[in-house]
Amino acid sequence: MTQLLSLSRAARLAGVTRADLQRRIRRGEIQTFEGEVAVSDLLRVYPSVSLEKTGMLEQVERIKADAVPRSYDGDTTLPSPEVLVSRIKSLSELLVQKIAVVDAQEELLRELRRRLVDLNAATPPPETVAGLLDWLDERRAEIASRPVDDGRTRLFAKDTFLRIMSASVKMIPSGHEFFVDGTESILEAAVRSGLRLSYGCSSGNCGACKARIVSGEIWKIREHDYVLSEREKQMGYVLTCCNTAVTDVVVEAAEARSVDDLPEQEIRAQIRKLEPESDALMLLHVQTPRTQTLRFMAGQRVRLTLETGASAELPIASCPCNGRNLLFSVRRGEDAFSRDLFEQASARQMIGLIGPYGDFVLHEDATEPAVFIALGDGIAPVKSLIEHAISIDTIEAFHLYWSVTQPDGQHFQRWCRALKETLDNFAFTPLVGAGAGDVLTLLRADLPRIDAARYYMAGPSAEATAVRDGLLGAGVAEERIRVQWVD
Numbered sequence: 001m002t003q004l005l006s007l008s009r010a011a012r013l014a015g016v017t018r019a020d021l022q023r024r025i026r027r028g029e030i031q032t033f034e035g036e037v038a039v040s041d042l043l044r045v046y047p048s049v050s051l052e053k054t055g056m057l058e059q060v061e062r063i064k065a066d067a068v069p070r071s072y073d074g075d076t077t078l079p080s081p082e083v084l085v086s087r088i089k090s091l092s093e094l095l096v097q098k099i100a101v102v103d104a105q106e107e108l109l110r111e112l113r114r115r116l117v118d119l120n121a122a123t124p125p126p127e128t129v130a131g132l133l134d135w136l137d138e139r140r141a142e143i144a145s146r147p148v149d150d151g152r153t154r155l156f157a158k159d160t161f162l163r164i165m166s167a168s169v170k171m172i173p174s175g176h177e178f179f180v181d182g183t184e185s186i187l188e189a190a191v192r193s194g195l196r197l198s199y200g201c202s203s204g205n206c207g208a209c210k211a212r213i214v215s216g217e218i219w220k221i222r223e224h225d226y227v228l229s230e231r232e233k234q235m236g237y238v239l240t241c242c243n244t245a246v247t248d249v250v251v252e253a254a255e256a257r258s259v260d261d262l263p264e265q266e267i268r269a270q271i272r273k274l275e276p277e278s279d280a281l282m283l284l285h286v287q288t289p290r291t292q293t294l295r296f297m298a299g300q301r302v303r304l305t306l307e308t309g310a311s312a313e314l315p316i317a318s319c320p321c322n323g324r325n326l327l328f329s330v331r332r333g334e335d336a337f338s339r340d341l342f343e344q345a346s347a348r349q350m351i352g353l354i355g356p357y358g359d360f361v362l363h364e365d366a367t368e369p370a371v372f373i374a375l376g377d378g379i380a381p382v383k384s385l386i387e388h389a390i391s392i393d394t395i396e397a398f399h400l401y402w403s404v405t406q407p408d409g410q411h412f413q414r415w416c417r418a419l420k421e422t423l424d425n426f427a428f429t430p431l432v433g434a435g436a437g438d439v440l441t442l443l444r445a446d447l448p449r450i451d452a453a454r455y456y457m458a459g460p461s462a463e464a465t466a467v468r469d470g471l472l473g474a475g476v477a478e479e480r481i482r483v484q485w486v487d
């Protein structure tokens with residue numbers, strides 16, 4: 001029987017991103033069977049599966065971890081002893097079942113051989129039975145002499161190891177999949193993977209993260225004040241913020257699909273850090289209370305209000321996979337917000353957040369190459385989009401063009417270079433003083449088909465409009481271009 005693996009598990013075993021696997025599927029190098037891939041196909045395309053080398057996927061995980069500080073820093077590598085014991089127990093049960101099946105098949109083969117020998121002893125022996133006996137003996141000898149350390153064995157060793165270290169979660173009805181690592185709750189793992197489940201306090205008080213476990217085993221990692229009714233418990237409802245996955249589980253829960261599915265939230269947060277990039281630019285790190293994380297989609301904005309009462313609506317420059325630690329870049333200007341931030345604000349002061357707003361978000365179901373164009377400070381929402389795109393891991397290739405007016409104007413340069421060095425499907429073109437015409441000339445030169453990509457562009461309205469008009473003139477369909485004005 002063909003052994004099948006889900007795309008997420010196959011990518012993790014091969015040490016590649018899901019986008020890489022999907023690219024090979026689209027090229028016809030790997031076949032899928034109802035969304036799953038065969039072990040034999042995986043080993044054919046990635047023959048060097050080993051426990052030691054997890055390749056690009058591991059590098060991507062490192063980038064994601066570096067990109068945003070986690071709200072649950074600490075030991076997230078090793079699951080708790082209780083979860084480890086449960087996983088080992090469930091794997092042992094699986095192993096016992098498999099051994100029982102193999103033993104039964106061995107017994108069947110022995111019985112078949114005995115019967116064939118008896119039949120062969122009859123006079124005169126049927127020729128076909130003698131031939132069958134020879135064939136059976138040859139096959140058994142061949143199977144017994146196979147080297148134990150082949151690719152398939154290594155793959156199953158790695159799969160067993162990964163099943164002990166993490167469990168996979170499949171969401172229905174969306175079909176999204178992700179892994180729960182270390183001591184994470186199901187909710188934390190879902191948010192880290194870019195999913196937008198409903199939640200509120202993250203600590204078992206509000207009940208907003210309630211979801212139904214359809215199959216698989218879970219483990220309660222913290223007590224909760226919210227009370228589930230007996231009927232809910234019987235139906236399999238749990239709080240995803242208070243439970244982790246022991247075995248692979250299927251969870252039924254609604255996910256926000258568009259900006260309209262996210263409620264407006266009002267949060268009293270704190271300035272975690274003010275990081276001057278230059279005399280004119282400040283990076284503002286904001287942290288929400290542990291029990292009130294901001295739910296937003298990458299590319300959206302919020303209204304910030306300082307203790308002085310000055311407020312401004314700014315794009316969030318960080319990934320929704322960490323809604324507790326938010327990043328903004330603020331340019332010094334004539335407005336009261338930037339003046340007060342530069343001259344009066346300090347770490348640990350309270351700051352009000354209301355939002356999220358805006359629909360400059362990713363086409364998450366689109367897999368074609370994505371081109372991100374940041375003009376000046378338009379990098380903030382674009383950075384958020386790119387980090388989210390890496391989290392959901394479905395886009396085939398990314399290219400970031402970032403044009404600034406001054407040579408030292410690229411304040412997220414280190415972040416861009418780290419992505420470029422790590423992801424083989426990410427390209428970065430820094431530009432200084434490039435106009436709309438220059439950007440379009442570059443796009444024509446870099447892209448085999450300018451009309452086949454999706455475009456996400458943010459920047460001052462005049463420049464962004466000029467680039468958008470140029471793209472439309474070059475034959476790019478309007479629905480493939482998303483623009484955010486940052487004036």
Ligand code: FES
Binds near residue numbers: 204
């Ligand atoms: S998010 Fe509030 S109970 Fe889970």
